[in-house]
Amino acid sequence: MNGFDPTPLGERTEAMIESLASISAEPDRLVRLYLTPEHKQAADLVAEWMRRVGLAVRMDAAATIHGLLPAGKDGPRSSRRLLVGSHIDTVIDAGKYDGPLGVIAGIIAVEELRARGIRLPFGLEILAFGDEEGARYPKTLIGSSTVAGALEPTTLELTDARGETVRNALLRFGCDPAAIPAEAYKRADVVGYLEVHIEQGPLLERWDEPLGSVTAIAAQSRHRVRITGEAGHAGTVPMAFRHDALAAAAEFIAMVEEVAGDNLVMTVGEISVSPGAVNVIPGSAVLSLDVRASSDEVRALAVESVRGRSRQIGARRGVVIGVETVHEKPVARCAPRLRGTIGAAIAGLTGRKPPELMSGAGHDGLAMAHLTDIGMIFVRCRAGISHNPLEHVTVADLGYAVEALIRTIVEIAREEDHA
């Protein structure tokens, strides 16, 4: 691939990924939740790495580690910063690349820029967010929402499984929750936000491409579907007289698969049935429905279609199907200018125009899009597996990812110089 050898950069990245992956709450699997002793240890290690490459380090009020490389030249934009980040928390029994890769790529990029004598016309700030996964509290993106000025104040009162609030856990971690509003960055001070992340899906592998440029983080909504029929005796009520809520649920699930399609995925992941007895016709059922799409319009149309076809199923079966929206996140589009820059950086490495793909998973970029333009580089991962210890990225692909980030930063700097 165009004479670039990804192995040295990839090996450095892999070594740091391994170091971070050794910090876990449990000896046999990777568990690193927000505001725990393991988070502290990981944050300390990241801070140490940041200092070693010459960054000025601080921890903010939501426990995000910031490492700043000041602008290398004076100019009208030298007080602004380009942000690069991802998260260092994990799910339970996690893989080691999801999150840490984006932070480590940023740190190595700083080291390489300095070693190559490249001076930037803006500051470069690496961010290690402490909560992206939402594995401890019923809330995701606490770190990035704080920087973006988008954290809902009620978040501080949420409790974990043991009843400890976010506020209290922050205080014990050494953070001042009262300072959270003041952590919000100003749009005018920021050049943009870049994130390197594993794809967590199978497409890059299928396409035989190490890297891709993300078009958008999917629009997402969650719904509670209540189906109300009529319970009855399993032996005495003839089939034609039944209003079976579970049979209607089965038809609902099959219908959802028909409505889904390109750039639109829908999942029924939970179901509960009442009364739930072997000899009773189900009287009611409650289902979850998760909808993700490449645009808000596609998502809204899909939900409308599900509602319309639910009414038909309900009318035919004599049951009532209600589809209630419990959570909605609009699409976060990656900025065209950053998509173009990332695409060119990857093409310079592979010699081909890179694929563009939607992110069906949420990322810190979702919160950062409230603040600034975002751009994301996706990295091929084996079989698309993530949130699992089998998560794997090759050393070569790690090297390509870090080099693509470096070249993206250099190109943004060049554009700024000519702006």
Ligand SMILES: [Zn+2]
């Ligand atoms: Zn992640």
